[in-house]
Amino acid sequence: MRISYIIGLLVLLLTACEYDNFDAPESKFTGSITYNGTPLGFASGDVFFRLWEIGDWPTPAPIEVLVAQDGSFSALLFDAEYKLIIPADGQNPFISNTNPETSSDTIIVKISGSKKMDIEVLPYYIINNVSYTTSGAQVSATCSVSKINTGATARDIANVTLLIGDTQFVSNSRNIGKASVTGAGITDMGNIPLKVTINKPKVNQTEFYARIGVQISGVTDLVYSPVTKVTVQF
Amino acid sequence: MKKYIFILLLTPLLWGCNDEEFLSREPKNVLSTDLLFNDKELVKSVLADLYDRQIDFQRVDRWWEYANFDYAFASANGDYWRHKQLDYPYDWWRNWDYTYVRHINLYIERIKNATGLSEEDYIRYNAEGRFLRAVCYFELVKRMGGVPLILESLTYDYSGDASYLQYARSTEKEVYDWVLAELDSIKNDLPSKIDIKSAATKGAAIALKSRVALYAASIAKYGATTPEVSLPGGEVGIPLSNANIYYQIALDAVEELESLKLYSLFNQESDPSENFAKLFLTKNNNSELIWIKDFSLEYRYHGFTLDNSPLTSSEEGTTGGRLNPSLNFVQSFELLDNSFAPYRTNDEVTGDFIYYDNPGDIFANRDPRLAGTVLLPGMSFKGKPVDIMAGYLTPDENGDYIDVVTAAKPGALAKIGDTTLKVVGNDGPIDGYEFTAQTGFYARKFLDPTIGSARIGTQSDVAWPRLRFAEVLLNGAEAAFELGQTDVALGYINRVRERAGFEIPLEADDLTFDRIVHERNVELAFEDHHLWDMKRWRLAHIVWDGMDNELTTNPLPAAQSSTRPFGLIPYRIYDPGSPNHLKWVFKKVLPTSVTQPHRFRLGNYYSQIADDVISHNPKLVRNPNQ
Numbered sequence: 001m002r003i004s005y006i007i008g009l010l011v012l013l014l015t016a017c018e019y020d021n022f023d024a025p026e027s028k029f030t031g032s033i034t035y036n037g038t039p040l041g042f043a044s045g046d047v048f049f050r051l052w053e054i055g056d057w058p059t060p061a062p063i064e065v066l067v068a069q070d071g072s073f074s075a076l077l078f079d080a081e082y083k084l085i086i087p088a089d090g091q092n093p094f095i096s097n098t099n100p101e102t103s104s105d106t107i108i109v110k111i112s113g114s115k116k117m118d119i120e121v122l123p124y125y126i127i128n129n130v131s132y133t134t135s136g137a138q139v140s141a142t143c144s145v146s147k148i149n150t151g152a153t154a155r156d157i158a159n160v161t162l163l164i165g166d167t168q169f170v171s172n173s174r175n176i177g178k179a180s181v182t183g184a185g186i187t188d189m190g191n192i193p194l195k196v197t198i199n200k201p202k203v204n205q206t207e208f209y210a211r212i213g214v215q216i217s218g219v220t221d222l223v224y225s226p227v228t229k230v231t232v233q234f
Numbered sequence: 235m236k237k238y239i240f241i242l243l244l245t246p247l248l249w250g251c252n253d254e255e256f257l258s259r260e261p262k263n264v265l266s267t268d269l270l271f272n273d274k275e276l277v278k279s280v281l282a283d284l285y286d287r288q289i290d291f292q293r294v295d296r297w298w299e300y301a302n303f304d305y306a307f308a309s310a311n312g313d314y315w316r317h318k319q320l321d322y323p324y325d326w327w328r329n330w331d332y333t334y335v336r337h338i339n340l341y342i343e344r345i346k347n348a349t350g351l352s353e354e355d356y357i358r359y360n361a362e363g364r365f366l367r368a369v370c371y372f373e374l375v376k377r378m379g380g381v382p383l384i385l386e387s388l389t390y391d392y393s394g395d396a397s398y399l400q401y402a403r404s405t406e407k408e409v410y411d412w413v414l415a416e417l418d419s420i421k422n423d424l425p426s427k428i429d430i431k432s433a434a435t436k437g438a439a440i441a442l443k444s445r446v447a448l449y450a451a452s453i454a455k456y457g458a459t460t461p462e463v464s465l466p467g468g469e470v471g472i473p474l475s476n477a478n479i480y481y482q483i484a485l486d487a488v489e490e491l492e493s494l495k496l497y498s499l500f501n502q503e504s505d506p507s508e509n510f511a512k513l514f515l516t517k518n519n520n521s522e523l524i525w526i527k528d529f530s531l532e533y534r535y536h537g538f539t540l541d542n543s544p545l546t547s548s549e550e551g552t553t554g555g556r557l558n559p560s561l562n563f564v565q566s567f568e569l570l571d572n573s574f575a576p577y578r579t580n581d582e583v584t585g586d587f588i589y590y591d592n593p594g595d596i597f598a599n600r601d602p603r604l605a606g607t608v609l610l611p612g613m614s615f616k617g618k619p620v621d622i623m624a625g626y627l628t629p630d631e632n633g634d635y636i637d638v639v640t641a642a643k644p645g646a647l648a649k650i651g652d653t654t655l656k657v658v659g660n661d662g663p664i665d666g667y668e669f670t671a672q673t674g675f676y677a678r679k680f681l682d683p684t685i686g687s688a689r690i691g692t693q694s695d696v697a698w699p700r701l702r703f704a705e706v707l708l709n710g711a712e713a714a715f716e717l718g719q720t721d722v723a724l725g726y727i728n729r730v731r732e733r734a735g736f737e738i739p740l741e742a743d744d745l746t747f748d749r750i751v752h753e754r755n756v757e758l759a760f761e762d763h764h765l766w767d768m769k770r771w772r773l774a775h776i777v778w779d780g781m782d783n784e785l786t787t788n789p790l791p792a793a794q795s796s797t798r799p800f801g802l803i804p805y806r807i808y809d810p811g812s813p814n815h816l817k818w819v820f821k822k823v824l825p826t827s828v829t830q831p832h833r834f835r836l837g838n839y840y841s842q843i844a845d846d847v848i849s850h851n852p853k854l855v856r857n858p859n860q
Binding site (some may be wrong): 027045057058059060061062087090091172173174218220 | 320321460461462463490703775780781782830831833835837845846850856858859860
């Protein structure tokens with residue numbers, strides 16, 4: 001008698017409905033936010049985009065994909081057609097390009113199997129020719145900043161900042177030292193010098209990470225140069 | 235045998251009853267709509283429920299919400315996360331409580347036919363319902379921008395198509411205009427009595443009108459500085475051309491409230507700090523409070539004092555002290571000569587400490603509201619001096635006071651040389667030790683000195699001020715300042731400052747936008763104004779800019795970064811034989827639990843409308859920058 005109960009219970013466990021039995025998503029969607037094919041740098045988690053699966057869903061909700069600090073992104077998705085939208089126009093250090101297919105900033109992404117796709121955008125500014133030199137505990141950097149968006153939506157530079165981090169995640173809100181020059185204080189856009197002296201940390205550390213960020217007036221997020229390891233001596 | 239049992243079991247199924255009354259009896263535990271609305275006392279209870287469900291953010295019974303910004307630190311293990319996350323989520327402090335709107339609408343519709351109410355009662359209760367609905371829409375528009383204005387109860391007809399219930403968002407301006415007009419049209423139906431504080435009165439309607447108009451005006455004026463925060467359909471943003479119209483409405487409302495001659499600033503104690511603290515503890519014969527959320531020890535009490543009294547006067551042993559005002563806030567209080575300065579901890583030239591005889595000396599000659607809002611080292615609560623001392627500093631071989639002797643538990647002993655003494659105060663501060671004064675300060679505003687207020691079984695009945703006269707005067711000062719009527723503005727702001735304890739009035743040259751911002755921040759601190767003020771002045775993204783900047787040394791300018799709550803903790807010198815022995819010195823610190831600055835993004839100005847709300851109603855436009 002008891003055994004038949006147990007078998008009955010086991011049978012219940014074996015049956016489940018088709019509805020909630022499906023495979024996990026396994027198509028990998030990767031790429032970078034780029035300008036002329038070169039990835040742009042951001043602070044980790046600043047920039048994100050939304051994917052809306054096209055179809056007749058009762059309560060649609062987007063998949064949010066965060067962009068890493070080197071401009072790359074990756075997401076595991078189901079095979080389907082998605083609308084890709086980069087929201088937050090007053091937030092990002094770039095403007096979305098108009099997509100010829102949709103005549104708006106929406107991009108249609110067809111996922112079937114893994115896919116690599118870069119998203120071209122129009123940044124307000126880009127940072128080039130970054131070089132670092134160290135002497136003792138001082139890090140000196142030079143860079144050039146080029147204005148890319150010169151149209152009606154162009155914006156001024158609020159400041160250019162050299163940021164030093166003790167981990168490889170460096171941003172204007174996560175750093176141990178910084179020095180900046182305001183947009184008005186820049187004399188030569190082709191050669192902007194910045195210097196930071198690192199305070200000796202309590203732990204024994206001589207390798208630090210540096211990058212340069214450009215704050216654009218009226219825009220929350222900064223655009224950054226790639227993170228570079230620098231070695232100093234105390 | 236089995237067969238008989240089977241038949242027996244089946245027989246009851248053959249019976250049914252044909253006595254219909256038996257099935258349609260009045261329930262004894264549910265009041266029907268008819269019953270509810272035909273009895274005055276029951277109508278009152280429906281109304282009380284609507285009062286209770288008002289939308290609030292910071293409130294006296296939610297101390298933790300005060301610690302979200304730069305004015306306070308949360309000294310509790312469960313709340314350190316507030317200082318460890320960079321971004322404010324887009325959905326924080328959002329609200330879409332259309333259930334509440336519907337219930338108010340139903341209330342307004344149903345009391346219309348209520349037979350138990352006299353004509354006089356109906357007029358008042360109807361006006362109170364409409365008042366609450368206006369307050370609700372003001373709270374919604376503050377958070378979300380323009381929302382659909384639903385002014386009647388909506389009913390689904392079960393036809394399978396609900397699209398006729400989908401309403402688009404009104405513009406932000408339309409909602410503000412509607413709230414202002416609504417307050418105007420009901421104010422004369424409300425009682426005009428000073429002893430009614432927990433219910434809507436004529437005074438409350440007029441005072442609220444001054445605030446609503448001021449918000450609309452500043453969104454119009456300062457919204458122009460952030461053109462990114464707007465929507466083409468006007469759901470977010472008010473045209474700049476309307477600014478002066480709204481400032482004038484605000485100013486007129488302040489004058490109208492004055493003409494009632496009901497309210498005046500609270501002034502019952504000769505000591506201005508005591509007077510300021512007492513203002514929030516006094517419910518009866520308080521001429522300043524216009525509208526409050528009341529509490530009672532019997533039915534509805536709150537744990538503000540339980541959670542926040544100093545450990546030295548904790549009535550439950552080891553709990554209290556959660557809310558620590560920050561140095562950012564404490565140093566923003568000006569000196570009695572109307573000037574601003576940070577606290578002097580070190581000599582500007584030599585860098586040596588400045589040695590104080592008493593721990594409170596460093597705070598001398600400051601705005602008396604400081605000691606009325608914050609418990610400083612050297613002050614007492616419930617007759618017990620707060621014991622805030624981080625440790626002893628002993629001289630090294632060069633005679634510099636660098637070595638710190640302290641302990642890891644409040645009030646713990648340690649040895650210095652051969653002497654054993656208490657090296658850390660009973661209130662801390664100990665970095666990372668919850669409930670100690672980790673910024674060096676405890677909160678005083680709303681802290682209830684009644685015995686039992688910090689006991690779990692008793693707690694506190696200190697009221698939450700929703701509207702008070704000083705705010706209305708500051709509304710008037712701001713509106714008049716923006717309209718260029720400097721004399722009028724000076725009159726209002728100086729009345730508030732005189733009550734606060736300033737003897738030198740401000741002159742026309744002193745009155746700047748920064749002054750207006752500063753005066754509101756110190757007078758109305760911890761009264762749920764800070765976030766909304768920063769939003770409407772479009773200062774939030776400048777002040778909480780996500781930069782890990784050091785604390786400013788000039789506290790007056792409004793548009794400067796202040797993203798992390800700093801502290802100022804006292805030490806004593808242990809150096810027998812030296813004139814500095816047992817003197818007090820101060821160090822500026824950042825609690826180690828503060829790992830991230832605050833960043834208010836442009837998308838935070840108007841909270842995100844939830845995706846499920848939008849997918850149910852495609853007519854709703856998303857808020858900008860999210």
